[in-house]
Amino acid sequence: MYLLYALPISGRKVCGKFSERKVAKGQKTCYNLSGSLHKSGTGTLSRAYHSGKGAIALKYKFISDSHTHSENSFDGKDSVLLLCERAAQLGLYSLTITDHCECHEYYANNVRQDIEGSVRDTLKARGVYADRLRIYTGIELGQPTQDPSAAAEALSLAEYDFVLGSLHNLRGEQDFYFLHYTADNVHDLLDRYFEELLELVKSDCFDSLAHLTYPFRYVAAEPSLRITPKDYADQIDTVLEQLAHQQKALEVNTSGLRQKIGVTLPDEAILRRFHELGGQYVTVGSDAHRWGDIASGIEDALPMLQRCGFSHFTVYQKRTPDLFPI
Ligand SMILES: [Zn+2]
Numbered sequence: 001m002y003l004l005y006a007l008p009i010s011g012r013k014v015c016g017k018f019s020e021r022k023v024a025k026g027q028k029t030c031y032n033l034s035g036s037l038h039k040s041g042t043g044t045l046s047r048a049y050h051s052g053k054g055a056i057a058l059k060y061k062f063i064s065d066s067h068t069h070s071e072n073s074f075d076g077k078d079s080v081l082l083l084c085e086r087a088a089q090l091g092l093y094s095l096t097i098t099d100h101c102e103c104h105e106y107y108a109n110n111v112r113q114d115i116e117g118s119v120r121d122t123l124k125a126r127g128v129y130a131d132r133l134r135i136y137t138g139i140e141l142g143q144p145t146q147d148p149s150a151a152a153e154a155l156s157l158a159e160y161d162f163v164l165g166s167l168h169n170l171r172g173e174q175d176f177y178f179l180h181y182t183a184d185n186v187h188d189l190l191d192r193y194f195e196e197l198l199e200l201v202k203s204d205c206f207d208s209l210a211h212l213t214y215p216f217r218y219v220a221a222e223p224s225l226r227i228t229p230k231d232y233a234d235q236i237d238t239v240l241e242q243l244a245h246q247q248k249a250l251e252v253n254t255s256g257l258r259q260k261i262g263v264t265l266p267d268e269a270i271l272r273r274f275h276e277l278g279g280q281y282v283t284v285g286s287d288a289h290r291w292g293d294i295a296s297g298i299e300d301a302l303p304m305l306q307r308c309g310f311s312h313f314t315v316y317q318k319r320t321p322d323l324f325p326i
């Protein structure tokens with residue numbers, strides 16, 4: 001079995017969904033730019049894109065994406081290999097695969113199987129891309145304080161390079177994505193969010209805190225509420241102080257730039273505050289769930305970090321922070 005795939009050339013609009021396919025020996029398979037599949041009968045197997053044409057001129061010497069999801073996440077679309085291919089094509093310095101581990105449903109949903117698959121695929125890709133891209137093993141540990149034994153088991157499954165800490169849902173509630181926000185419930189939900197987020201930070205089981213302003217991604221979709229992170233400045237300061245005190249990283253998550261909220265998670269003001277409060281480490285991640293979003297928005301996030309006072313961003317390897325100049 002051979003794996004072949006094509007990627008779009010920079011600046012060209014891609015229609016349709018690309019995915020990697022296994023094909024029979026002796027048959028070459030690739031995708032054209034409209035996403036449709038075509039086959040040729042040659043016995044020569046090679047990647048269908050030519051690296052020189054697909055390469056994109058990067059403005060910064062070091063670009064790393066430290067938050068990405070493969071098909072080993074329940075909501076991920078593409079294989080680890082396809083994500084790596086895109087990262088290599090873009091000329092990234094490194095890529096970290098951080099598939100979901102939702103601890104509160106770890107046993108019910110057999111998340112262990114997904115995590116083991118993610119690490120296996122990532123290590124395999126590391127071998128395939130040894131001379132083109134640094135590839136790190138990671139995990140997005142969601143709600144670890146809601147089931148500490150699940151979190152401990154997930155962390156024992158591999159020697160991760162990087163652990164993101166996330167809070168996607170409050171205890172006993174659905175993911176913030178599914179909630180309906182009204183003037184009556186929104187403040188209670190957000191108060192509980194920041195309380196539980198502080199509990200997560202104090203649990204100390206992660207390297208970088210992911211998307212600190214996660215619920216605002218959805219609250220912002222209800223403009224009538226007119227609630228912004230500024231309304232929670234004191235609670236946010238407490239979380240930032242605790243992160244700085246524990247020498248943990250804060251993530252700047254660029255997914256917000258692709259969504260209605262239109263800013264990074266967290267935004268520039270919060271990143272500046274983290275610097276003022278003594279924060280040293282900031283990781284940068286696209287939160288891509290498909291190959292086309294790899295590194296998306298990172299070239300916008302880096303100058304923003306500079307404006308906030310950071311001269312470096314951070315990449316974790318073997319759970320140790322490495323600083324890279326912006
Ligand atoms: Zn997340």
Ligand SMILES: [Zn+2]
Nearest residue numbers: 067069140287
């Ligand atoms: Zn994520």
